[in-house]
Amino acid sequence: SQTIHQWPATLVQPVGSPLSLECTVEGTSNPNLYWYRQAAGRGLQLLFYSVGIGQISSEVPQNLSASRPQDRQFILSSKKLLLSDSGFYLCAWSGVARETQYFGPGTRLLVL
Amino acid sequence: KNEVEQSPQNLTAQEGEFITINCSYSVGISALHWLQQHPGGGIVSLFMLSSGKKKHGRLIATINIQEKHSSLHITASHPRDSAVYICAVAGNQFYFGTGTSLTVIP
Numbered sequence: 001s002q003t004i005h006q007w008p009a010t011l012v013q014p015v016g017s018p019l020s021l022e023c024t025v026e027g028t029s030n031p032n033l034y035w036y037r038q039a040a041g042r043g044l045q046l047l048f049y050s051v052g053i054g055q056i057s058s059e060v061p062q063n064l065s066a067s068r069p070q071d072r073q074f075i076l077s078s079k080k081l082l083l084s085d086s087g088f089y090l091c092a093w094s095g096v097a098r099e100t101q102y103f104g105p106g107t108r109l110l111v112l
Numbered sequence: 113k114n115e116v117e118q119s120p121q122n123l124t125a126q127e128g129e130f131i132t133i134n135c136s137y138s139v140g141i142s143a144l145h146w147l148q149q150h151p152g153g154g155i156v157s158l159f160m161l162s163s164g165k166k167k168h169g170r171l172i173a174t175i176n177i178q179e180k181h182s183s184l185h186i187t188a189s190h191p192r193d194s195a196v197y198i199c200a201v202a203g204n205q206f207y208f209g210t211g212t213s214l215t216v217i218p
Contacts, residue, residue, distance in 0.1 A: 034206070038153075043210035044198070088153050094206075100145065101206060103155040 002027035006091050006104035013111055019064075019078040021107050023091030026072065031093040033074040034101065035066055038088040050074060086111045115139045118199050118209035125216050131186040133212045135199030138180065146173050146184045147198040149211065155198070158184070189216045 003026045013019060025031050035047040046059045048066035056066050063082050067075045074091060091104040116137045125131050137144070146158040159166050159173040161182065166173050170189075175182040186193055194216050199209040 036208075044200075044208040046206065046208075049205070090153075090155065100143070100157065100160050100202075101200070102157070103147075106153045106155075108153065 002093075002102065004091060004093055004102055004104040006089075006107050008107060009105065010108045011110070013081050013109065015083055015111055016080050019076070019081050019085070019109070021076040021089055021091075021109075023074040023076075023104055024072055025074075025093045028072070028093065028095070030071060031095065033068060034092040034094070035074065035076050036090040036092065038090065039086075044090065048076070081111045083111050085109065114209070115203075115207040116199055116201055116209040118197075118212050120212060121210065122213045123215070125189050125214070127190060127216055127218050129189050129216075131189050131193075131214065131216075133184045133197050133199075133214070135182045135184070135209055136180060137182075137199075137201045137207070139201065139203040139207060141201040141203045143202045144175055144182050145200040145202070146182075147200060149196040149198060151195070158197075186214075189214075191216045191218050 005024050007022055033050045036044045037047055038044050048056055048058055050056050050068045053068055053071055064078050089107045092101040094101045119134045143160050143162045145160050147155050148158050149155045161173055161175040170187045172185040196211040196213050198211045201207050
C-alpha cells in the first residue's frame, strides 16, 4: 500500500531563518506531488506541483521554492522565512490520472 | 471568484440532526472529492464522485454534473463528526473549497 510521510510535524522558526520541509512517498512510482499551504481559517492553497524529477511548477509567487531530487521525494524550502509563511503545510500525491489525491499528515509551521 | 464555493462556512448542529453541506464549482472536472480534516490537521478522503450518488455509513454524497453542484449529507450526526469538510474538484489541476467547519453538540 502507498504511504506518504512528512517531517517535521511541527516547527517554530525565527523570521529570516531558512526552511526545509520534506515529503516522501512509498509504494508508488512516478507520482504527481503537491505542496499546499493552509493558513489559519482559510482553504488549501496550491504552492507547487511536480510531475517528475526536477520538474516543478509554481502556482503562486512567494518566498518559497520546491525541489524534487528523487522520484518520491519532494522538498519545500525557503532561504529566509517571513511571518506570513506561518501555516499548515500539506504534501500530497496523486497518480498520473490525477483523480484522487492522498495527503500527508502535514507540518505546522510557526514563524516568530 | 473561486473555482469551488462551499456553503455554509460554519455549521453547528445538535447531535442526531441531518446535515447538508453544499459545493458548487465553475470548472470542467473529471471527479469531485469530499475531504474531512480533523482538528489535528490530517486530511482523509471521504468520497470521490464523477456522477450520481455514493453512500458510506451515515455519509451520503451526491453530484449533479449538469448543475455543477454536489452535496454532502450526514444522517444522525454525532459529535465525532465535528471536523472541517472540504470539497475539491479535479480538473486540469485540483481546486479546493475553503471548507465547512462543522460542530456537532451532544
